[in-house]
Amino acid sequence: MSHNIVALMPMRHSSERVKGKNYRAFGDGRPLFQHMLDALVSSDRIDKVVIDTDSPVVTELCQKHYPDVMLIERPEHLRDGTTPMNNVLLHDISMVDSRFYLQTHSTNPLMTVKTLNSAIDTFLARYPIHDSLFSVTRMQTRLWDQLARPVNHNQAILLRTQDLPPIYNENSCLYIFEKATLQERQNRVGHRPYMFEMEPFEAQDIDEEINFQVAEAIFHATRGKL
Structure with missing residues (x-):
């Protein structure tokens, strides 16, 4: 069965820098991954939600609480922490067919359904002029490279930071792309991406x-207000 939009949320059982973070209690006590998963399953723009994992904890919780979520057991050769995410995604799109894919992470627990839907609507309204979308965060601060050279400002002209031309950080929160884009470019970002x-x-x-x-402090300060 082919879909129009499939959401992919890959996650590993082990985490090197924050132990067990994907299933660690966050905010209101739910495991971290459930915050993003709840947003995905609540979106009426998404036809199917897919979790790729090697985690028995995540698998058990999903089987119990999210029977409509498709689980893909990550193959052994893709489980190492150094495995490129694009290799994981190539495996996932071979398992479930869709016109477009939205990929996010369990580690973005503050992203709301409203933002998810807005990103999807924005992409669909601009496709095919833009063949992919990725999320960014605006930065207006003075940046320097490792040789102390200004990146985005003229050091002889001291502009206020709010007057600097914005520069954008790829924040890894979400990507939307076609199957062909990932297969041909080995990359989620296409030839004509839109920065959301x-x-x-x-x-x-x-x-x-x-x-x-x-993130947990922001959750406690803003939940119900985002």
Whole structure:
């Protein structure tokens, strides 16, 4: 069966920098991955939600609480932490057919259904002029390279940071792409991508323990308000 939009959320059982983060209690006590998963299954734009995992904990919880979510057991050769995400995604799209795919991470627990739907609507409205979409966070700060050279400003002209031309950080919260884009380019980002700007509070990505603590503090301060 082919779909129009399939959401992919890959996650490993082990995590090197934040132990067990995907199923660690976050915010209101739910495992971290359930926050993003609940947003995905609540979106009426998404036809099917797919989780690729080698985690018995995640698998058991999904089988119990999310019977409509498709589970893909990650093959042994794709389980190493150094495996490129694109290799995992290529395996996933071979298992479930769709016109478009939306990929996100369990480590983006503050992203809302409203933002998910907005990203999908934005992409569909701009396709095929733009062949893919990825989320970004606006930055207006003075950046320097490793040789102390200014990247986005003229050091002889001291502009206020709010007057600097914006530069954008690929925040890894979500990607939307066609199957052919990933297969041909070995990349989620196509030839003509659209940058979808997200609010910084929603764009928290948990890589380190400090990210977990900051995201949880934002959750407690803003839940019900995002």
